[in-house]
Amino acid sequence: MPFYAGQQGKLFIDGSTTPAAKVVSWSFTSTANVLDTTTLSDTDRTLIYGVRSMSGSCRLYYYNYAEGAAVKNDCASLLNKIIKTGSTAGDGENAASDPVTLRLYVDDGTSTGKFLDLPALLTNVSMSMSVGEVLAADVSFEVNGAPLSSSNLTNS
Amino acid sequence: MSAIAFPAVKPTSRSYSPGNFPQTAFKAQNGAQTIVRFGNRRVDSTLQLSFSNISDSQAALILQHYEQVNGDWNYATFGVDNALAGNGFEINIYMGETASGLRWRYSSPPSVESVYPGVSSVSCAFVGVLDGN
Numbered sequence: 001m002p003f004y005a006g007q008q009g010k011l012f013i014d015g016s017t018t019p020a021a022k023v024v025s026w027s028f029t030s031t032a033n034v035l036d037t038t039t040l041s042d043t044d045r046t047l048i049y050g051v052r053s054m055s056g057s058c059r060l061y062y063y064n065y066a067e068g069a070a071v072k073n074d075c076a077s078l079l080n081k082i083i084k085t086g087s088t089a090g091d092g093e094n095a096a097s098d099p100v101t102l103r104l105y106v107d108d109g110t111s112t113g114k115f116l117d118l119p120a121l122l123t124n125v126s127m128s129m130s131v132g133e134v135l136a137a138d139v140s141f142e143v144n145g146a147p148l149s150s151s152n153l154t155n156s
Numbered sequence: 157m158s159a160i161a162f163p164a165v166k167p168t169s170r171s172y173s174p175g176n177f178p179q180t181a182f183k184a185q186n187g188a189q190t191i192v193r194f195g196n197r198r199v200d201s202t203l204q205l206s207f208s209n210i211s212d213s214q215a216a217l218i219l220q221h222y223e224q225v226n227g228d229w230n231y232a233t234f235g236v237d238n239a240l241a242g243n244g245f246e247i248n249i250y251m252g253e254t255a256s257g258l259r260w261r262y263s264s265p266p267s268v269e270s271v272y273p274g275v276s277s278v279s280c281a282f283v284g285v286l287d288g289n
Contacts, residue, residue, distance in 0.1 A: 035209040035275060039166035041242035048209060050272050
């Protein structure tokens with residue numbers, strides 16, 4: 001299977017062995033800053049690598065499903081990472097937001113698949129309810145450090 | 157007192173001022189101005205160099221040069237392989253202070269900013285001093 005499309009995409013949350021339900025999309029961006037090393041006698045700009053960074057986003061439908069006797073909602077699980085409740089109005093000291101490990105997965109037909117394991121901090125969650133649309137959450141994240149060594153998406 | 161050549165590190169930016177001639181101005185109440193000149197050679201030229209994103213080993217060479225120049229009241233010299241890189245010969249006579257008799261000394265310690273593992277940025281400031289014999 002030389003090409004991959006949305007049918008082969010999955011998202012795993014926090015090491016779960018079952019993929020998150022009703023994921024519409026995921027994406028990531030890897031960026032490397034460069035440091036300018038051009039000096040006075042140079043005629044062309046010279047560079048060295050600086051700090052790398054990764055960020056990304058995903059979109060999940062807000063969808064309840066049964067797993068055994070329990071009701072699960074993977075979108076709500078992600079919301080719970082960043083949204084924490086307080087006991088009273090004006091309560092400013094509440095639980096900190098939680099980090100999350102996301103596996104961005106491509107089913108390439110092998111037993112392991114191809115994936116990136118990203119230790120991430122959710123930076124933005126956006127939801128809107130409107131007539132004629134299914135409720136979904138747009139989640140943005142920043143990767144905390146480098147992708148985990150278990151990742152194999154960059155292996156040929 | 158001896159010349160200590162600046163290490164072979166080319167600056168990212170350079171700023172030079174030729175200094176001024178030693179003199180004092182006196183102004184009378186009627187506005188008349190009298191100037192007493194103390195010499196016919198300029199002094200206190202300045203040279204500021206910045207080195208962005210150089211390796212830590214190059215930054216260490218600059219710090220080593222600072223110690224060598226100040227440890228025994230020596231002075232710094234510059235060439236086209238370091239501070240005067242990219243200059244024409246005519247202006248290097250001034251920026252290098254090769255004909256004026258001025259000698260470059262650090263006017264303040266070099267400032268080192270760590271940018272990235274193994275990478276630093278350094279700023280140096282020099283003043284041209286006319287040494288008495």
